Amino acid sequence: MLADDAVLLREGMARILRETGFTVAGQTGDGVTLIDLVRREPPDVAIIDLRMPPGFSAEGLEAAAAIRAFAPGVGLMLLSQYVEVHHALRLLTEFDGGVGYLLKDRVSDLAAFGADVRRIARGQTVIDPELVTRLVARRRERDPLDELTERERAVLALMAQGLSNAAVAAEMHLAVKTVEAHIRSIFTKLDLAPDDREHRRVRAVLTFLRA
Template identity: 55%
Template structure:
């Protein structure tokens, strides 16, 4: 797998590239701003891009804008967006338009090689990755007219793990229950959220979006 890395901090870029190289990934290039990243992706056609959300010139959402443009122009390129802060709105913004092959993680987490490699592998497989800290914060909020109010506590736990991007097997392992039980909970979540009988992967993304949207109601 070929990866490009974009961050205006040289130390951060080099650190991520070092971790990827040690894990056996090919780093196809580095960029320190959004325009350079887009040019790099056009030239190298990588499998994945790791992008800091805040880059020059304004250090607001240049990385997010670049990620959206990459997904629009290169649908097969997965994008992992990194942030120093927990900002569910950014994750929701990215997922609403491009619900597959996108991830949003806190920057501190990617310096764990296992977390970084696992996230990138899941993106390469077409999955979605949301930082567990974002999921936990949303779960902890009190909500008014919560669209998820109909779910049981266990179903909310399952939905939170779906929002992180876990498979049924992964959810079962995290909650120490059987995969068959997870399947039953997932079916109930889909039914209570009114998600049509579509492909499982598509409904999982819609469920994750419903979960993230609920953050704005409280």
Template identity: 70%
Template sequence: MRVIVADDAVLFREGMARILAEEGFDVMAQARNSAELVGLVCRYAPDVVITDLRMPPGFADEGIEAAAEIRSFAPQVGLMLLSQYVEVHHALRLMEEFDGAVGYLLKDRVSDLGAFAVDVRRVAGGEVVMDAEFVSRLVGRRREHDPLAELTDREREVLSLMAQGLTNAALSEELVLSPKTIEGYVRSVFTKLGLEQSERGHRRVQAVLRFLRWQ
């Protein structure tokens, strides 16, 4: 799997490249800033890009802006964004504006090489991967008028894990429940949230977005 790494910190960037190589990835190139990253994607056509969220010159949201530009001309490229801190508004933007094949992880997650490699491959395969810390922070927040109040504790747990990017198969393994039971919970979540199936709608993404906004 072909990868491009982008980060302004040379030590982190080089370390990331070495880790990925050890996990079987083909690191095509490295970028120091968002403009360089976009140019390298045009040149090498990677399977996935791993980029810091904050990069020169402004150290704001250059990584996301570069990801949006890449998605506009290379929609097949997976986009994994890394951040030093959990920033809810950035994570929500990724969920809302990017149609799959995107991830948002804390840099600390890189220390678990096996899990990180799995997450990168999931993003390259079209899945959405969100850091568990991001989800847990939202779960800890409450609002007086909760549109998710009709969900049972188990349904809320299923939706919380869906927000981390788990598929039905992964939910079945995580919760030690049969695939049929998981399908029932997922359908119930969709029904209670009023999400009807349509050709254009992605109920799973819509359910997760509603969960993230109102937790």
């Protein structure tokens, strides 16, 4: 399902999605109607503009929160014209998987956009590379990532984009076993002991984003 008040953009996304094998189950221009549509027929993924009527602030994020409360199996992709770090961090820290935050410019890459939608449908997290860049550039007095090597930081940045170990290996031209070794080192340096109740990979990414 699609929610965006810009009709031309919404219709363009619908066409792109249909051409890449998706079924568009519904469209709307506001969050309230989207919530009603999802209640009637929950989709695999809802693609939602961050800023919609009436206030054009964070209506898409609020709609996403409402949908996650009553339909936790629905994937949620937020689209924005700009990188808005505070909204993205809320999405990534308060929602348990199956979420994404992309700039609208990414929609033009048909193959990548379709792949991202499918990843969210599978419960994975998708983060716009520009957001990762902004977060890396931020500074804090105490950085929990100071212990990581440059290579380990690069691995963690790709993990934060939602890449699997194999995808990280391909991106960095490394063996998968080498990437796995880097990830084990990251977990150790961030003091992330094995815990059946929490996913260490997610905790490492959250540490990266908060830093």
